[in-house]
Every structure is written in structure tokens, then in C-alpha cells.
Amino acid sequence: xxxxxxxxxxxxxxxxxxxxxxxxxxxxxxxxxxxxxxxxxxxxxxxxxxxxxxxxxxxxxxxxxxxxxxxxxxxxxxxxxxxxxxxxxxxxxxxxxxxxxxxxxxxxxxxxxxxxxxxxxxxxxxxxxxxxxxxxx
Amino acid sequence: xxxxxxxxxxxxxxxxxxxxxxxxxxxxxxxxxxxxxxxxxxxxxxxxxxxxxxxxxxxxxxxxxxxxxxxxxxxxxxxxxxxxxxxxxxxxxxxxxxxxxxxxxxxxxxxxxxxxxxxxxxxxxxxxxxxxxxxxx
DNA sequence: GTATCTGCAAAACATTTGCAATTCT
DNA sequence: AGAATTGCAAATGTTTTGCAGATAC
Numbered sequence: 001x002x003x004x005x006x007x008x009x010x011x012x013x014x015x016x017x018x019x020x021x022x023x024x025x026x027x028x029x030x031x032x033x034x035x036x037x038x039x040x041x042x043x044x045x046x047x048x049x050x051x052x053x054x055x056x057x058x059x060x061x062x063x064x065x066x067x068x069x070x071x072x073x074x075x076x077x078x079x080x081x082x083x084x085x086x087x088x089x090x091x092x093x094x095x096x097x098x099x100x101x102x103x104x105x106x107x108x109x110x111x112x113x114x115x116x117x118x119x120x121x122x123x124x125x126x127x128x129x130x131x132x133x134x135x136x137x
Numbered sequence: 138x139x140x141x142x143x144x145x146x147x148x149x150x151x152x153x154x155x156x157x158x159x160x161x162x163x164x165x166x167x168x169x170x171x172x173x174x175x176x177x178x179x180x181x182x183x184x185x186x187x188x189x190x191x192x193x194x195x196x197x198x199x200x201x202x203x204x205x206x207x208x209x210x211x212x213x214x215x216x217x218x219x220x221x222x223x224x225x226x227x228x229x230x231x232x233x234x235x236x237x238x239x240x241x242x243x244x245x246x247x248x249x250x251x252x253x254x255x256x257x258x259x260x261x262x263x264x265x266x267x268x269x270x271x272x273x274x
Numbered sequence: 275g276t277a278t279c280t281g282c283a284a285a286a287c288a289t290t291t292g293c294a295a296t297t298c299t
Numbered sequence: 300a301g302a303a304t305t306g307c308a309a310a311t312g313t314t315t316t317g318c319a320g321a322t323a324c
Contacts, residue, residue, distance in 0.1 A: 015279065015323090035313080049281040054314065068210075074289080074313070076210040088247055091254070100246035103258070109237035110225055110260070117228070117262040121240070123247070125254040152297090152304065172288080186306040191289065211288065211314080 010063040020045055021056050025066060025080035031087070031096040033075050071096065071122050086121040092130035147200045157182055158193050162203060162217035168224070168233040170212050208233065208259050223258040229267035 003022055004014035012018060020041055024032070032040065038053045057078055060066040069077040071089050077096060079087075086101040103121050110116070126134065140159055141151035149155060157178055161169070169177065175190045194215055197203040206214040208226050214233060216224075223238040240258050247253070263271065 013278080013323090017280075033313095047281075050313090051282075051315085052280055055280080070207050070210045073205075073207050073210070073213045076313085086245060086247075088251060088253075097247070097251075101243060103243065106238060106240065106243065106258075108223060108260075110223075110234070111265055113265045113268060114225060114234075115263040115268050116225075116260045119258075119260050121243075121256075121258045123245075123253045123256050126252040128248055128250045131250060131252050150298095150303080154305075170288090184306075187288090188290085188307075189305055192305080213288085 007065070010065050012059060012063050012065065017045065017048065017052050018056055018059075021053065022060070022065065022080065025078060029079075029081070029098070031069060031077040031079050033077055037078070069096070069120075069122075071124075084119065086123065088123045088125065088127070090127040090130050091124055092126055092134055095127060097127065144202070147202050149196060149200050149202065154182065154185065154189050155193055155196075158190065159197070159202065159217065162215065166216075166218070166235070168206060168214040168216050170214055174215070206233070206259075207257075208261070221256065223260065225260045225262065225264070227264040227267050228261050229263055229271055232264060234264065 001009075003019050003026075007014040007018060007022060021037060024037060024040060028040075030036075034050065034053050034057060037057075038048065038050050041053075042048050057066065057068075060078070061068050064082055066078045066080050067082045069079055069087060071077070071087060079098075081098065084102075084104060086099045086103070088097045088099055089095070090097070101121060103119050138146075140156050140163075144151040144155060144159060158174060161174060161177060165177075167173075171187065171190050171194060174194075175185065175187050178190075179185050194203065194205075197215070198205050201219055203215045203217050204219045206216055206224060208214070208224060216235075218235065221239075221241060223236045223240070225234045225236055226232070227234070238258060240256050
């Protein structure tokens with residue numbers, strides 16, 4: 001399905017800015033911050049503003065086209081994969097990796113009448129690469 | 138054990154500011170932000186500054202006296218319970234609840250050579266109260 | 275031509291930094 | 300006195316806001 005049709009299917013009008021941003025997200029599954037999106041796209045869209053990136057991501061989140069990741073304070077990241085999965089952030093290279101996990105049926109101690117809408121699981125640690133580099137023992 | 142001894146046990150010199158902050162955290166298990174801590178303690182310690190709150194929380198985190206919660210962008214919260222447990226944030230009343238959960242042995246799809254150092258699980262939704270209030274059906 | 279989208283500049287906020295004043299031993 | 304702690308004021312960095320100009324149907 002073409003990108004513009006994905007946007008339309010989520011009730012989002014396909015504009016240049018939105019198509020390019022969504023394209024970036026699904027092409028580079030790298031959980032970018034707003035600033036990273038801006039810097040990555042400014043060459044392609046020289047008139048792009050940070051405001052538009054924020055506007056777009058707010059819209060995408062509302063329309064469920066992306067999910068918003070809050071792993072580290074001061075950096076909101078976006079993920080075009082809205083399915084339920086975990087995130088691993090390497091504290092050394094700062095890369096964020098997706099991982100598959102089923103957290104929908106974890107036994108938890110919450111009262112039964114709490115309504116759970118979103119579930120987030122993230123780990124922090126060292127990825128394979130950085131583990132070897134920083135702990136050369 | 139007296140608070141000052143808890144601090145000493147974690148290699149933290151017990152000063153008035155530090156004792157009051159730690160006292161607040163274990164007395165009100167309400168996952169306060171830095172600003173909430175500041176506002177809650179300014180009456181008791183009229184010379185208190187936000188800087189000291191930040192300094193203290195950074196020290197406490199480093200010395201493993203508290204854990205830092207990042208659930209929502211733009212609000213870092215602190216929890217004096219450093220054991221492994223989940224957090225539920227009610228999006229209506231903004232309250233954060235602890236819940237008991239065992240996530241140490243969740244089956245995940247990460248490569249075996251990733252070194253996991255921290256695990257965080259949080260849910261968002263509506264607590265019992267707000268569920269009744271906002272969905273009166 | 276009207277509604278929506280975009281972008282600039284300024285504002286808002288949380289957090290950090292540099293440095294001076296204070297406190298503790 | 301000397302080292303650590305504290306607090307002020309200014310700086311930083313991210314996100315938001317108001318509004319004007321551009322774009323689309």
C-alpha cells in the first residue's frame with residue numbers, strides 16, 4: 001500500500017511533509033527524536049520547520065500511526081510500529097532496539113477495575129557491540 | 138533504622154536537605170517530580186532551592202536510594218522503592234500507582250549477548266476512581 | 275474562497291551549569 | 300582552614316503557542 005493510502009486509511013490528509021516523515025519512519029526504523037527527524041529531512045524539504053515535525057508527530061500519535069516512546073527524560077522518540085513490543089536502549093551507543101515480547105498477559109497486582117490502555121516495557125543495558133567494546137575482559 | 142543511617146548505609150552524607158527529601162519520599166509514596174518535592178518542602182526548609190533538589194535526586198539515583206521514573210516526557214518522577222515493580226499512570230488524575238509484577242523472567246526476543254541492566258514496565262489507563270467518573274455508563 | 279497546513283519568532287518549562295556563599299568537621 | 304554542600308542567576312535544550320503566510324480542494 002502506498003504511503004499516502006496508509007495515511008488516508010488513518011484519516012490523515014497526505015501532504016508532502018507528512019508523507020516524507022512517515023516514509024522516513026518506516027524506512028529507517030531507528031526511533032528518531034523530533035530533532036533527528038528535522039535534521040534528517042531538512043535537506044529534502046528545505047522549508048521544513050521543527051514546529052511542523054512536532055505538529056505532525058502529535059497528529060500521527062493521535063491517529064495511531066506511530067507510538068511515542070518515553071525511555072529517557074528529555075528525548076521523546078517515535079516508532080511507526082504500533083504493535084505491542086519491547087524496547088531496549090543501549091546506554092553506551094544510545095541506539096534503541098525493538099524486541100518481540102508478549103506482555104499482554106503478564107500477571108500483575110493491579111486491581112481488576114483499573115482500565116489498562118497502554119503497556120510499555122523497556123530495558124536499558126549494553127548491546128552486543130558495546131558490551132564487547134566497553135568490557136573487553 | 139533511622140533515615141540518617143539509611144543514607145549512611147548508601148554512602149550518602151546525611152544533611153538536612155537530604156534527610157527531609159528522603160523522609161518525604163518514604164512517607165508519601167507518591168512518585169513526586171522535582172518540582173513537587175521542591176514545593177512540598179519549601180515551607181519546612183525556606184532556603185531550599187530547586188538546584189538542591191536536582192542535585193540530591195541525582196545523588197540518590199547514583200547511590201541507588203531511589204529509582205528514576207520516565208513515564209511521561211517532561212516529567213521525571215522519583216520512587217524510593219528500588220525493587221522491581223511496575224507503575225501504572227492514570228491519564229485522568231495523573232496519579233502513579235505501584236503494582237507488583239515479576240518481569241525478571243519474561244521471555245523476550247533479544248539476542249543473548251545483550252546485557253540487560255534495568256527493566257521498566259509501565260501501564261497507562263484509568264484508575265478505579267476515574268474510570269467511574271469519566272465513563273459513567 | 276474557505277479551511278487546513280506550515281513556519282517563524284517568541285514563550286514556556288524542566289533541567290543544568292558556573293560560581294559564590296554557607297556549612298561542617 | 301579545607302572540603303563538601305547549597306543556592307542564586309543565567310544558560311540550555313526541548314516543546315508549545317500565536318499568528319501570518321502559503322497551500323489545497
